[in-house]
Amino acid sequence: MKDTIERVTNARCTGCAGCFNTCPEGAIDMVLSREGFYRPVVNHDLCTDCGLCLKRCPELSWRAPLVPPPAVYAAWSTNDEVRVHSSSGGVFSELARRILDQGGAVAGCAWNERWEPEHVLVDSWDGVARLRGSKYIPSRMGSVIRQIETLATNKEEVLFCGTPCQVAAVDIALSRKARAKVVLADLVCHGLPSLKAFRQYVDHWFGGDLQSYEFRAKTTGWSASRVRARTRSGRSYDVRVSGDPFQRAFQVYHVSMMEACYDCRFQGGARAGDVTLGDFWGVPGEWRDDRGVSVVLANTAKGRSLVEEIAALGLIELHPSDFATAAKGNPRLLSGLRHKPLLRSVFMRGLVGGIPFPTMARLCFPWLRIEQTSRMLATPRGRRIFFSKVRRLITTLSP
Template structure:
């Protein structure tokens, strides 16, 4: 029998693994494609064509978004230590602490021992800490995690889930109905980078510095606390030496081959360029992201978050949490480019079609050369507002064409 997931074009797949979680015969496995992203692979000999995979797939059966535009805020955490660990204004930490304080569970993205982003469950503040900070590589949501979240909700536990909009939509579809004890937080998502390309680059860093990468920050405030900072910092242990002797390397992400390739959209998942969730109507109870506007009334030297409250349930949690923050209401006219449209697909993305990928050895056999191009250098000199305006014009031209 043929599973509906088998007929889904790879260009539309989000790699969320909800199909594998929903399959009653466990015939779906997430495997790496040639571009270093995860895709479902179906063992047809075990498929019973029940259609559950289709029912939970956010590409085949999209989750219904909230009907109205949310209430927009710029937010900064009062806890200065937690703020320093955050990529921007720390809104995630504030929400997570509220849920943890009620003996709830927080589900979010942390780096595993191989420096690959993976969704995990946390029951304490210490377990939440690794979830802080941006991770611009696509995270893996193990199928078993979906089942564990459902089990926690069924037992009456409070759960806060944070992820990309497609991951939030996948969880919503998997659960099948709204849960009063679940809050979801989606991200203003630029797009997610290839896990394979990232792992390959980490291996290059390790070989260059003769050590083991044990930590990474995609927006390190140690290097630059500017609200528009784009940094990439690696923490490395030299081989054979103690972790206390770790050292750091890094700098501006746009001066880094991986960082430049990500920010110029060349290593994103194909479905990111047509993402249906890049719009004002959101699937999460909250939407959070970086807030890079310089004229905010709040102090922006330590970073600010954008936060949209999208549901009645979200508003209730916000009212119980807002004392943890300094915040200002943003005008209804405020927007960000990925609240209007998906990231534009660059011609450089075609280079990923030539990639070879060995799923058993993620560090090998990727022949995409990460590089900083002359066009990248020119783009770096353009003001943010001008670049956003150009993107909007190009998007409208493509729609008209």
């Protein structure tokens, strides 16, 4: 029996494609699982049992680096156009701009023509615009790691941006020579919901007629961002995040996420990126601005010098902060653990069994609300929040 990557269970695999990019025999394919997440499948006729995929799998091999605590900043792009079209403060685009100015290339997540995200390499400012903005579904990595290795060994600077598990995969897969030319930016990561559920949601709500889709449009500001879409026939959709069923299943009830995201080993301690980017939800009042503020962790000397460089060039505003302030309202900086609702398995069994997402959402949401409320009532803090909400509701309704 060959010892391959198939021993990484569905509960632990993140779909990062580190194994796919490493296999010298092309024996690994990445396919969508029945739950809607990318998984490797090994062709045993091609596999030579070399064991390389196991060595390059972050789930098996990644160890949090021993590095000093990061330098922490609040930051935002000084270009308003960039800032408004980015999910947070637009720091990613300005890092990308600097790498392009030095003749380098940028790898990140773009929509393809089927409205599914995939990681691509770009070498122009128009290309960076395709990467801008969070897409809260799994991004197909394809052969991007191999492409980065080729560019970087030819001495080209490359910026890679992705989820912490993807960044760990790139970090492990690159040769030492290539890694020296690459800047890795990992995102603070809530988790990834099912691509299968997203396909069904898009088909149901937009009927294959989608022209544009944004998970986090700043129509009413950064802190109250909205899901915004347009169809080719001119219909527009613009709702708050908690009012959108797909986002509610993901961000409010946490029921549609990949198994590995409930116990993510790439967050909560030292991180794989040279730089970490996220939303600075707990930003101190003097820097709060509803066009968006990024939290930036400079984890390595390379990351820190690039961040300071773009600040010195006037591409971003940069203000030193501290980890405790940054972690306020951003639990993924503190821990990769998240409560898994009891109903997650029911929800996923429904999806796997062929019950479409809109039906599962309708069936599960009332029960999820009950489950969430009873969990809330089990802690003193939760009870305080619950009763203050009830009091607010009574005040609003009373004549």
